[in-house]
Amino acid sequence: MTLRPPVEPMLAQAVESVPGPGVLGELAFEQKFDGYRALLFTPTGPDSAMLLQTRRGSLIQDRFPDLVTAADKLPDGLVLDGELVVWDTKAGHLSFEGLQRRTTARGRRSTRALATSLPAFFIAFDILQQDGSELINFSYRQRRLRLEALFAARHLSAPWTLCPMTTDLLKAEQWLESWTEISGVEGIVVKAMNQPYRPGHRGWYKLRRRNTTEAIIGAITGTMIRPQLLLLGRHDAYGDLRTIGRTAPLRAELARLVGGNLIAAEAGHPWEGWRFASAWGSRDILNVTLVRPELVAEISADTAVDRGGVFRHPVRFKRLRLDVTVEEVPLFSPGPSAPPAEGSG
Template sequence: MTLRPPVEPMLARAVEAVPGPGVLGQLAFEQKFDGCRTLLFTPPTAGELVIQTRRGRQIQQRFPELTAAAEQLPDGLVLDGELLTWDMTTGRLSFEGLRRRAAAGGSARGLAAALPACFIAFDVLQQDDTELLHHPYRQRRLRLEALFAAHRLTAPWTLCPMTTDLLRAEQWLESWTQITGLEGLVVKAMNQPYQPGWRGWYELRHRDTTEAIIGAITGTPTRPQLLLLGRRDAHGILRPTGRTAPLRPEAARLIAENLTAADPTHPWTDMLFASPWGSRDTLDMTLVHPELVAEISADTAIDRGGVHRHPVRFKRLRLDIIAEEAPLFDTSPGTDR
C-alpha cells in the first residue's frame, strides 16, 4: 500500500520539561525549526512532486525551486519535515518571507530568487513505494540518513539535526535557539511508529522573559480573560505585539484591581483583533488605559517589531515600572526577531 496526499502528519504536544526515559524508553532530540510543516511526495506516488501542508493544502506551485530540485530525490518517496525560506537581504531564515512565498501567485519565481526555500527533513514515511509508518522511529531515521548519504542530497534538501545525548540537546535548547529560525526541541521515542494525527511527540520551546504594555482585555474589567499587549514605537504610538493565553484566576483578580478604563484618545479605538490567530472572526475586547506593564514569557516565534505569533504567558504585573520604561516596538527593517 502506498501513501497518497493528503496524509495527516503526526503531531507534538507542548511540554515544560523533557519526559523521563522510563516513560518513553530511549529518546531522540531533534532541532525544532520555525517554518511550515509539510510533507513531500515524489512520483510515481503522486505523478509529480507534491508539497502538502499540515492542513492538506498543496502548494508546490509556490515553490518552483523545490520542484526543479526534486530530480535529486528518488521516486516513490514521502518525507515529513519543515519548509523554510532564507532572506537573501538579511542572510537569515525568515518566517515572514515564508508567508509571502506561500501566498504568492504569478510572482513565485521572482520571490524564489530573493527568498529561496529549503526543506528540513526529519522523517521518511515511504521509500521505494513501501509505506514505513509502522516501523519504529529508530529504523526510519536510519533510512533517512542513508537516503541523504546515498543520493548526496544538498540544498534545498537538509537533514534535520538529531541527537540521543540529553546534554547536547540541552545545549541546543539554550544556545542554538538564539539563532533566528530555531525554536527548541522535538522529543521522540526511538521505538515509536508514525501515527498520523496523534500528538505522540513532545515539543519543548525556548522561552524568554520580557515586558509589554496592557492595552486591552477580553472578558470584563472585573474578570479579564486575555490581555492584548503592545509596545510604544519611537514616536510614542502604542503598537500591538500579541496576546496572552487565558489568565489564571489569581492573575485575573490582581489585574482587575489595577485596571483603569480607557479614554477616547486610546490609539486602538478603531482597531480589530483576530480570534484566533489567522481567523477572520474578531475578539470582543475592552480597551483599558495603557499604563500597566506585564511581565511575560514568550517563545522565539517572533515577527518584525517583536510581534508574537503564539500566545504568551502572563507572569506578573510590573507595578515597579511605568509604561514608558517598557521595551520599545522595534521598527527596524530586515529582521524577524
C-alpha cells in the same frame, strides 16, 4: 501499499520539560524550526509528479517551482516529513512572512520571481516511504537511519536539509539555550527511539524556549472585573504604543488580580479605532475594551516573532509588575532570523 496525499502527519504536544526516559525509553532530540509543516511525495511512476502537502492536506507544489526542479535529486516512491522554510536573500535571514508570501502566490511568473528572492528549503526529519514501501510501522530509530543513509547516498544539499538530531540530553539543552537565540529555530522536539509513526497522533513532545520579559497592557477581552485575554504593547523609539501580541486565557485568580488594577481608557487612547485579530494570521476579530496603558505585565514568551515585532503564539501572563513603570518596559523591536544548516549537518 503506497502512501498518497492527503496523509495526516504525526503531531507533537507542548510540554514544559523533557519527559523522563522511564516514560518513553531512549529519547531523540531534534531542532524545531519555525516554518510550515509539510509532507513531500516524489513520483511513483512516469505519469506522476512531486507533490507537496501541508499539515491540513492542501497541495502547494505549484507555489514552489524551485523545490519541484530540485526534486530530480530524490528517488521515486519517497515520502518525507519535514518543515518548509524560506530564506530572504535581500534581508539575509529566514522569513516566515516570506514563506507566507510564497504559499499564497498565484501565477507562474509570480511564483518563479519569489523563488529567486525567497528560495525554499525543506528540512526533513522523517521518512515515511522509500522505494514505494511504507515505513510508518518501523521504529523512529530505523526510519532515522534510513533518512541519514538517503542524504549520504544521494549527497543531498540545499534545498534538501537533514534536521539536526541528537540522543545526548546535554547537547539538546545547549540547542535549547543557544540555537533558539536565532529567530527561526524555536526549540526542540522529543521523540522515542522505539516509536512507530502514527498519523494524526500527538505522540511527540515539543519544547519552545521561553523568555521572561515585560509588556504594557493596552486592552482586554472579557470584563474589567474579570478580563479573559490581555492585549499587549510596547513603546517604539518615537513613543508610539505598538502592539506585540496577546496572552493566553487568564486563570481565575490572575484575572481577579488584574481586574482589580485596570482603569478604563479615556479618549485619545493610541489604539482607538483599531481591530485585533483573535489569533496571529486570523481574520476573526476580538471584542476588546481599551484600558489605560499604565499597567506592566511580566510575561513568558517563546522566540517566534514576526518581522513586525509581534509574537505569533499567545504569551503567558505571569504577574503584574506594579513596581515597574511603562518607561522601564523594553522598547518595541522586531527580531532577527538565521539560515538553516545545509546538507546532512
